[in-house]
Amino acid sequence: MEQDSPLRERLIDVGVELVLTEGTAALGLREIARRAGVSHGAPRRHFPTHHALLSAIARRGFADLGGRFAAATATAPSPRGQVRALGCAYVRYALEHRGMFELMFRHDLLDSEAHAGTGQGAGGPETIGQQPPQLRESTIPLFRMLVGLVSRCGATGDAEVVAAALWANLHGVAQLWAWGSLPLVLGPGHAAGVERLVDAALDAHLGPEQG
Structure with missing residues (x-):
């Protein structure tokens, strides 16, 4: 089973890459999850809201x-x-x-x-x-x-x-x-x-x- 911390950091890494290459409009939870290779609900395990992930x-x-x-x-x-x-x-x-x-x-x-x-x-x-x-x-x-x-x-x-x-x-x-x-x-x-x-x-x- 994947550890929480690596997944959390990977979600942030993906978000950083997205915003640097495609801008803020690309920072949807589903898109970040898709790029990270996890289910669309997985980010909620570490970021209970969209704002929490964007803030990170x-x-x-x-x-x-x-x-x-x-x-x-x-x-x-x-x-x-x-x-x-x-x-x-x-x-x-x-x-x-x-x-x-x-x-x-x-x-x-x-x-x-x-x-x-x-x-x-x-x-x-x-x-x-x-x-x-x-x-x-x-x-x-x-x-x-x-x-x-x-x-x-x-x-x-x-x-x-x-x-x-x-x-x-x-x-x-x-x-x-x-x-x-x-x-x-x-x-x-x-x-x-x-x-x-x-x-x-x-x-x-x-x-x-x-x-």
């Missing part, structure tokens, strides 16, 4: 993003350089893994309290009072990392507010670039536009870099 898949994305942040900031010579490295890594991740990025920031997964005891979820009827998704546990540490770096940059004002505004700016850059809006308005002469936009965001929220 999205946590893999946050783990990957966190690893990229650590690698990108490891060699940066200053707090500002680390913020820049983090910002570039964030935007690049969004552009390279659009399906996963979209899943990671779905409001219905981030807002775990909204699904506590509602009785309904994306995958059908849910058990009332069951444990909801916990993506906040993945997002908040990454935001705290940004807040810490912003505070070390000596930004004027509340470091949390400045970090939140900078994050919103970077997220907007990622989304608008992915949609083609920014390449359209900037034109073909801005091939390195993403990094320049990250620099502009840092200047706007942290002030110009001091020579």
Whole structure:
């Protein structure tokens, strides 16, 4: 008889592969089960709701993003350089893994309290009072990392507010670039536009870099 843990991990592995190659629309329970080679009811042994499985898949994305942040900031010579490295890594991740990025920031997964005891979820009827998704546990540490770096940059004002505004700016850059809006308005002469936009965001929220 197959052990629970390997099956659980295989279901997540399949979900990660699906979202990276086919996008969020492919992440149905039945399709994940079919690709994993198990019955359509098997995922319920480990993920009582569709949201629980999607949350587990999205946590893999946050783990990957966190690893990229650590690698990108490891060699940066200053707090500002680390913020820049983090910002570039964030935007690049969004552009390279659009399906996963979209899943990671779905409001219905981030807002775990909204699904506590509602009785309904994306995958059908849910058990009332069951444990909801916990993506906040993945997002908040990454935001705290940004807040810490912003505070070390000596930004004027509340470091949390400045970090939140900078994050919103970077997220907007990622989304608008992915949609083609920014390449359209900037034109073909801005091939390195993403990094320049990250620099502009840092200047706007942290002030110009001091020579």
